[in-house]
Amino acid sequence: MKKILIVEDEQELANNICEILANLNYKVAAVVDNAVSALEFLEANSVDLVLMDILIHGDLDGIDLAYKIRDSYDLPIVFSTAYSGTEYLERISSDIHEGYLLKPFTLDSLKTAVFFGLKHHEEKLAKGKKEKGSLKIMDKGYLVPVPYSEITYLKADGLYTKVYTKAKSYLIRDILKSFEEKLPSKQFLRVHKSFLVNISFINSFNAKKVNLGETSIPIRRGLYKELLEKLNL
Structure with missing residues (x-):
């Protein structure tokens, strides 16, 4: 069973995501709302994917946290955001993630984003693609x-x-x-x-x-x- 770390500062939404992922046969490893807690958890635990909000509590936002995660862990990251403007979506469109969800999202969109996030990461591993510094x-x-x-x-x-x-x-x-x-x-x-x-x-x-x-x-x-x-x- 694939384990997912949720980084989300809206508690009610985080609870809904946990319930949906459980029904989709994924295990929620933990729910945190800031970068420090996320990094501390990853240091002591293994997960298969990080589902992360862009705007989280603390000094580091989700984008900076993604950089830090990618530097230390070879994990797929799926962003979630409430901002739909093209300029904002282009800002987060980069090699540091495998997909993003636009809030509010449906069960099907969450299912698809997580599935392809895991799949794309596996394909990159198969091709031997890694960051070079x-x-x-x-x-x-x-x-x-x-x-x-x-x-x-x-x-x-x-x-x-x-x-x-x-x-x-x-x-x-x-x-x-x-x-x-x-x-x-x-x-x-x-x-x-x-x-x-x-x-x-x-x-x-x-x-x-x-x-x-x-x-x-x-x-x-x-x-x-x-x-x-x-x-x-």
Whole structure:
């Protein structure tokens, strides 16, 4: 029987989820409402999937908690959220989860999300896909391991650097050059004195700028040829 950890701060909803999962022949390992309790539980217990609300109690939200879980445990994560806006859904759409549920959800949608969350994770394991390192970032007093694959670009800001990910951004008291030395050179490129980008997110570019989705970043003179070689074009 598959064991599921529920991270949810709405007690009544958590109770309903427990009842539904039990009827679907899953075992609820525990119900917690914050990141600290979730991590403490995982340290001492094994589960097969984490069903997690985005907005939970405490300083860390569900997205940051997902980063920490993925850094230490190879577990599938299914998010749940009451926000239906496209911008918000795109913000949580990343490699740190296997699916999401939009509140209020039905029995069938919960059943489907959990089933495919477990299935997709098993498929990834079969293909040997694992995160290849992470950048350790201090955020609100917590160490958050952000996978390299989640970082889109970094921007220098004096003695600080702003790290942008697919989920959120972090302001860190360290110069950009320091990050250039920490991040894998095959994946990240200093395109400008103030920008370091993850080349996997570049969807178009010319001799003056690179485009990462809706974000345009200037590139230094003479980089165009190097960028072509980096992208194997």
